[in-house]
Amino acid sequence: MLLGRYPDESIYIAIFFMDCMIKEGSIVLPGDIVAMAEELIPGQGTFQDNGAIRSSMIGKFKVDRKKMLAVVEPLTGKPLILEEGNVVICEVKQVMDNLILTNIIHVAGKKRQIARESDAALFIANISDEFVTHPSTKYRIGDILRARIVKVDPLIQISTKGKEFGVIKAFCTNCRKPLIKKDNILECPVCGRKEERKMADDYGTGNIDRVI
Numbered sequence: 001m002l003l004g005r006y007p008d009e010s011i012y013i014a015i016f017f018m019d020c021m022i023k024e025g026s027i028v029l030p031g032d033i034v035a036m037a038e039e040l041i042p043g044q045g046t047f048q049d050n051g052a053i054r055s056s057m058i059g060k061f062k063v064d065r066k067k068m069l070a071v072v073e074p075l076t077g078k079p080l081i082l083e084e085g086n087v088v089i090c091e092v093k094q095v096m097d098n099l100i101l102t103n104i105i106h107v108a109g110k111k112r113q114i115a116r117e118s119d120a121a122l123f124i125a126n127i128s129d130e131f132v133t134h135p136s137t138k139y140r141i142g143d144i145l146r147a148r149i150v151k152v153d154p155l156i157q158i159s160t161k162g163k164e165f166g167v168i169k170a171f172c173t174n175c176r177k178p179l180i181k182k183d184n185i186l187e188c189p190v191c192g193r194k195e196e197r198k199m200a201d202d203y204g205t206g207n208i209d210r211v212i
Contacts, residue, residue: 090122
């Protein structure tokens, strides 16, 4: 465990994630670190961020050993039709007064591409079993969350009610680094900022294929 804080964020990341190339074949989320820049070169589906190579999409990690590239390939297969009841992984795109607009990026347990329009609305009444004053108190742009589809036509609607649903990965609104769960709050390991979210009960595990 790293006890001190470094004024230079790149030094902090380099030390904290040193020699951290993940196992080939691993399923990754946007923002996940797959390797360090000293190990590989960013390729398709990845980008470099302060010495770390991160995934830019949800997919499967692989290494192009001939060119020493870190690559994230999209999950492929027969196109999948979204249905009511599907458990889905979404990325928050816009937060409004009474709803949140998301993009469905994965269906739990289904390693296939989505066939139809994948935008989904999360209305404030479907965020939590508790009263929510404003969507921004529970979710922020860029958050990755687990939800259930409650309606598909004419507009896909999702719900995050229940302890299994909510954010599974969130990013600091100050420096955009992934937040770490500490008790019932999220904290940035780089700048120390503390933030609140409606978290899934397995926040931080990266389990995108949990079917509920």
